[in-house]
Amino acid sequence: MRNPINLAIICLVTLCWSCKNNTEFKPSLPILGNFEVVNGDTIRHRIPDFSFMNQDSVIITNETFAGKLYVTDFFFTSCPSICPKVKKEMLRMYEKYKNEERIRFISHSIDTKRDSIPRLKEYASNLDVSAEFWHFVTGDKSKLFKIANDYFVSALEDPGAPGGFDHSGRLILVDKNRHVRAFCNGTVPEEVDAFMEQIDQLLETEY
Amino acid sequence: MRQSIKVLVFLGLIASCQQQYPQGERIYRAYCANCHMEDGTGLVWLIPPLADADYLKKNRADVACIIRNGAPGGLVVNGTTYREPMPSFKNLNEVELSNLINYINNAWGNDHPETSPEKVLADLEQCDEK
Numbered sequence: 001m002r003n004p005i006n007l008a009i010i011c012l013v014t015l016c017w018s019c020k021n022n023t024e025f026k027p028s029l030p031i032l033g034n035f036e037v038v039n040g041d042t043i044r045h046r047i048p049d050f051s052f053m054n055q056d057s058v059i060i061t062n063e064t065f066a067g068k069l070y071v072t073d074f075f076f077t078s079c080p081s082i083c084p085k086v087k088k089e090m091l092r093m094y095e096k097y098k099n100e101e102r103i104r105f106i107s108h109s110i111d112t113k114r115d116s117i118p119r120l121k122e123y124a125s126n127l128d129v130s131a132e133f134w135h136f137v138t139g140d141k142s143k144l145f146k147i148a149n150d151y152f153v154s155a156l157e158d159p160g161a162p163g164g165f166d167h168s169g170r171l172i173l174v175d176k177n178r179h180v181r182a183f184c185n186g187t188v189p190e191e192v193d194a195f196m197e198q199i200d201q202l203l204e205t206e207y
Numbered sequence: 208m209r210q211s212i213k214v215l216v217f218l219g220l221i222a223s224c225q226q227q228y229p230q231g232e233r234i235y236r237a238y239c240a241n242c243h244m245e246d247g248t249g250l251v252w253l254i255p256p257l258a259d260a261d262y263l264k265k266n267r268a269d270v271a272c273i274i275r276n277g278a279p280g281g282l283v284v285n286g287t288t289y290r291e292p293m294p295s296f297k298n299l300n301e302v303e304l305s306n307l308i309n310y311i312n313n314a315w316g317n318d319h320p321e322t323s324p325e326k327v328l329a330d331l332e333q334c335d336e337k
Contacts, residue, residue: 080241080242082241084242084250084253085241088244091250091251123253126252126253127250127251127253128252
């Protein structure tokens with residue numbers, strides 16, 4: 001008789017322990033980038049004001065993403081190197097989150113000469129994605145290159161690079177307070193998997 | 208004697224398991240996989256698939272020309288028109304093209320007849336006339 005009771009106690013303790021572990025609070029993601037201390041307040045790195053135009057000729061600003069988190073990257077439609085791979089990975093994310101109101105995507109084209117609004121429109125429709133969820137934007141060239149720096153992405157014109165531009169395939173996660181919270185190499189599926197886990201974590205803890 | 212037969216059978220098994228066109232696979236990964244993807248699935252309606260693509264079955268003689276000279280866009284693959292142009296790869300010689308085409312023709316469930324450097328050269332001569 002004693003043994004079954006002992007067994008039951010052990011089972012109960014194990015169950016409680018596993019429940020406790022499941023509900024364990026996940027720490028929030030760090031805010032990335034440099035910070036400065038002004039009058040005792042810590043000022044964190046934030047994405048500055050921006051204004052670009054998407055594939056439907058709609059002006060896209062920081063306000064477009066108010067209260068949401070967004071994933072962003074830099075690309076160009078005729079890019080023969082890493083862009084299609086990154087887009088394939090972003091499509092995987094799109095499929096997962098397309099019904100999620102708290103997330104949006106924005107892809108910045110760095111080829112302002114060739115990637116006109118109609119070109120971006122065609123590109124987006126060939127990817128079969130909704131303009132409401134995923135913005136493909138263009139705008140002032142210097143502003144696009146400048147904001148790439150704010151997202152910690154390298155993007156520069158280089159006649160020697162495939163397609164004329166050198167840029168990284170990084171995906172960046174920005175929260176509702178314009179802070180960069182995570183990034184990954186968009187050409188590596190395993191990194192994108194981990195990135196999506198970070199998105200889920202942020203949604204769970206801060207939205 | 209028996210031992211050496213066993214070794215030969217074992218080595219034969221290993222050889223048969225290996226990729227038939229290792230150079231073709233290397234070239235594919237270097238020049239093609241970025242757009243057509245490593246699994247040959249392409250990218251939605253932007254970049255056509257190579258896996259199970261009817262175009263490869265119907266237009267065998269054009270494949271070498273398309274890789275060497277690029278394509279202006281407008282190819283129809285499995286009923287979809289792909290408008291993005293494809294860049295040219297003039298750096299690939301007939302042996303490399305032949306290995307690459309044989310790799311594509313036998314990867315991801317594709318099963319198309321084998322080509323050769325001689326056949327590729329003949330195909331390339333014809334594409335200049337088109």
